[in-house]
Amino acid sequence: MDANELTTLDLSGKTVVITGASRGIGAETARRMAAAGARVIINYHSSDAAAEGVVREIGERAVAIRADVADPDAVKTLIDEVVERFGTIDVLVNNAAVFEYNPFDGDDYEAWQRGWKRTFDLNVFAAANAAWLAMRAMRRTGGGKIINVASRAAWRGETEFADYGASKAALVNLTRSIARACAKDNIVASCVAPGFIETEMAKPELVKHYDEIVNQIPLRRVGSVGDVAGAILFLASPMGDYLNGVTIDINGGSWFQ
Ligand code: NAP
Secondary structure (H helix, E strand, C coil), X not given: CCCCCXXXXXXXXXXXXXXXXXXXXXXXXXXXXXXXXXXXXXXXXXXXHHHHHHHHHHCCCEEEEECCCCCHHHHHHHHHHHHHHHCCCCEEXXXXXXXXXXXXXXXXXXXXXXXXXXXXXXHHHHHHHHHHHHHHHHHHCCCEEEEEECCCXXXXXXXXXXXXXXXXXXXXXXXXXXXXHHHHHCEEEEEEEECCECCCCCHHHHHHHHHHHHHCCCCCCCECHHHHHHHHHHHHCHHHCCCCCCEEEECCCCCCC
């Protein structure tokens, strides 16, 4: 990378694990990290072809590893495999998540509970477990960074996705706890909180409420995956080394804390 020390985003020699990177924000984050010189582990759950496509696009610095990170055993197998193959994890991006309709006024109590459990298993517990496991390697090798992908919903709540909003608030808080507890081991944590971004996850809501959504955004456009991946790259890079416990809002000005 042609950058001097004052401006460098260089991640040469770093190993980066990105959960949920077969498409959307995770895939773009993988592309950017690899462009900055990192080796990237593209985790995914079911989309083999999409994950292989991202690996092909990036080339030799990318590896795809299938694992349902909501399963505590599978996330352990994933982290162990990465550490065994590449020595450590320098940056963990907890990105995989689920966003499913689960209204307060539904009539199926079982479905309500299933929604909360599925959402917390993936959006919160997977991130906490992956962080805990990755830190064991980070401590051995002098430190690392954990970057959590939260959401504007963490601040705003959600009318039809309350489990999702609560899970993202939990991630913001997890970030702060890691920041306070683990800096002694040179492990820092940060978070991004995107507003609506053009991806498969957001598509159904964007199709239903596009005008309403865009009208809430002073920049008058929905975000792109690059808008989020650029901020994650910055946090992962040496430019972000003194950021610890922060959450960066990436929402075009549609919500201020
Ligand atoms: P997306 O397009 O739905 O992509 C989700 C990714 O997660 C896919 O690669 C999927 O791979 C993977 N995944 C799903 N379940 C998994 C599991 N159990 N284990 C491992 N990987 C799994 O989502 P996105 O919009 O890019 O969202 C990425 C992050 O940004 C999420 O944390 C989301 O909450 C957050 N965010 C998104 C928006 C938005 O408007 N898009 C707004 C705010 C925050 P498989 O298909 O292989 O399962």
